[in-house]
Amino acid sequence: MRVVVVGLGYVGSVCSACLASRGHTVVGVDLSEFKVGCIERGRSPIVENGLETLISEARAAGRLSATTDIARAMPGAEVVLVCVGTPSAPDGSLDLDHVKRACAEVGHGIRSSGTFTTVVMRSTMLPGSVEGELQPVLERATGLTAGRDFGVAYNPEFLREGTAVADFFGAELTVIGAADPQSAAALRRLYDGIGGELAVTSIRTAEILKYANNAYHALKVVFANEIGRLCKREGIDSHQVMDLFVRDTRLNLSAYYLKPGFAYGGSCLPKDVRALRQRARARDLELPVIEAIVPSNDRHVEEAIHLIERFRRRRVGVLGLSFKAETDDLRESPILRVIGTLVGKGYSVLLHDPNIDMERVLGANRKFVEEELPYLPERLRPDLREVVEGSDVVVVANPSKEYRAVGALLRSDQVLVDLVHAVDRASVTRGEYHGLAW
Numbered sequence: 292m293r294v295v296v297v298g299l300g301y302v303g304s305v306c307s308a309c310l311a312s313r314g315h316t317v318v319g320v321d322l323s324e325f326k327v328g329c330i331e332r333g334r335s336p337i338v339e340n341g342l343e344t345l346i347s348e349a350r351a352a353g354r355l356s357a358t359t360d361i362a363r364a365m366p367g368a369e370v371v372l373v374c375v376g377t378p379s380a381p382d383g384s385l386d387l388d389h390v391k392r393a394c395a396e397v398g399h400g401i402r403s404s405g406t407f408t409t410v411v412m413r414s415t416m417l418p419g420s421v422e423g424e425l426q427p428v429l430e431r432a433t434g435l436t437a438g439r440d441f442g443v444a445y446n447p448e449f450l451r452e453g454t455a456v457a458d459f460f461g462a463e464l465t466v467i468g469a470a471d472p473q474s475a476a477a478l479r480r481l482y483d484g485i486g487g488e489l490a491v492t493s494i495r496t497a498e499i500l501k502y503a504n505n506a507y508h509a510l511k512v513v514f515a516n517e518i519g520r521l522c523k524r525e526g527i528d529s530h531q532v533m534d535l536f537v538r539d540t541r542l543n544l545s546a547y548y549l550k551p552g553f554a555y556g557g558s559c560l561p562k563d564v565r566a567l568r569q570r571a572r573a574r575d576l577e578l579p580v581i582e583a584i585v586p587s588n589d590r591h592v593e594e595a596i597h598l599i600e601r602f603r604r605r606r607v608g609v610l611g612l613s614f615k616a617e618t619d620d621l622r623e624s625p626i627l628r629v630i631g632t633l634v635g636k637g638y639s640v641l642l643h644d645p646n647i648d649m650e651r652v653l654g655a656n657r658k659f660v661e662e663e664l665p666y667l668p669e670r671l672r673p674d675l676r677e678v679v680e681g682s683d684v685v686v687v688a689n690p691s692k693e694y695r696a697v698g699a700l701l702r703s704d705q706v707l708v709d710l711v712h713a714v715d716r717a718s719v720t721r722g723e724y725h726g727l728a729w
């Protein structure tokens with residue numbers, strides 16, 4: 292394909308060289324004469340493993356050139372990759388000025404491209420930036436309509452400096468955010484033959500994904516460092532600890548716990564996080580991320596209460612009381628705080644849980660129920676239908692199998708609040724569905 296790469300910094304120069312080495316014809320554009328000159332001489336404008344070899348080979352094969360004049364680059368351009376910087380503004384917000392300017396210049400060249408051109412943002416930008424801010428710039432500059440006359444897409448860059456070339460060729464996942472099929476098809480062709488999975492999604496999903504990735508990476512760094520500081524204070528070898536930590540690929544390094552749902556609870560996480568936090572405090576150690584776990588979890592519970600209260604309906608049915616399905620352990624189940632608040636505010640609350648049998652609970656845990664859950668005995672019902680029928684707002688609070696299709700029981704005047712992302716949306720044919728964080 293004929294590809295234009297705007298911005299020959301860390302992202303753009305790697306993209307240019309790697310795509311040229313895959314057989315595409317690439318023209319790089321930068322305001323910097325130095326960077327353009329480097330590429331033209333077959334040299335790398337940045338220090339990056341293996342890049343200079345790729346650039347000189349691509350130059351020699353006639354597949355890579357560079358210019359400061361975007362108008363000269365645009366004829367024949369099927370794909371334009373915008374890789375200019377998106378720095379922080381003084382208040383920490385995102386500065387899109389460079390991208391806007393680059394898009395205006397690209398836009399002026401689109402009419403002269405002589406082909407269907409897809410403009411692909413690769414710079415990191417917040418959701419809504421492409422469709423809300425850059426597409427209008429392109430449409431103004433071209434006088435054309437995006438999605439019909441030219442394409443717009445977002446393709447987040449996941450490379451790491453230092454291993455950028457290896458990351459490009461060994462990518463596990465390439466994400467394409469596209470609003471029209473032509474743009475998605477153009478990017479599929481561009482990356483054809485590159486290993487790993489290629490996922491096509493919406494532009495906004497692709498935009499936020501990059502931030503979810505980087506926030507998580509930053510969180511991993513500070514988490515490991517906090518565990519390290521605590522271990523050092525305890526006289527424990529933190530590397531030995533984390534070497535073992537990363538060997539658990541079932542719970543630690545896995546997809547587990549990484550889907551938005553309800554707050555954590557149960558008999559272990561709450562008490563163990565508290566104990567760890569308390570030990571750090573006692574050692575006079577500041578561990579802000581570990582400190583923030585409890586308030587963040589509490590905030591999520593409050594969000595659930597706000598969501599339920601928002602409908603201003605008095606009869607609430609709660610399905611699922613234990614902190615996860617298939618257990619009758621009620622200790623520190625976060626939904627109990629929601630129920631306690633609603634009962635305290637005078638809501639009429641009915642409860643259901645397939646694993647909680649009042650006689651057994653009272654037999655084994657009478658004291659706990661009498662002290663902590665005095666409202667439970669008179670509100671718990673064995674019949675799911677009775678709870679749903681007697682409620683204005685039905686809250687699903689654990690992913691028991693029998694709640695999956697609960698939408699089918701709903702009347703059109705009822706509201707379903709799903710706190711655990713467990714309800715089959717297709718079952719909700721009447722009434723309203725509201726998720727907690729989705």
Ligand SMILES: NC(=O)c1ccc[n+]([C@@H]2O[C@H](COP(=O)([O-])OP(=O)(O)OC[C@H]3O[C@@H](n4cnc5c(N)ncnc54)[C@H](O)[C@@H]3O)[C@@H](O)[C@H]2O)c1
Pocket residue numbers: 297298299300301302303320321322323326374375376377389390392393396413414415416448449450451452
């Ligand atoms: N560096 C990384 O490892 C990395 C990884 C993933 C994503 N990103 C994102 O990619 C984007 C680019 O990052 P970078 O590190 O390559 O930036 P960079 O500062 O190294 O390069 C940006 C280049 O764009 C050029 N430029 C600016 N305006 C231009 C214009 N109107 N026309 C032509 N060229 C123009 C600049 O001269 C510069 O050479 C940023 O949004 C960044 O957040 C960076």
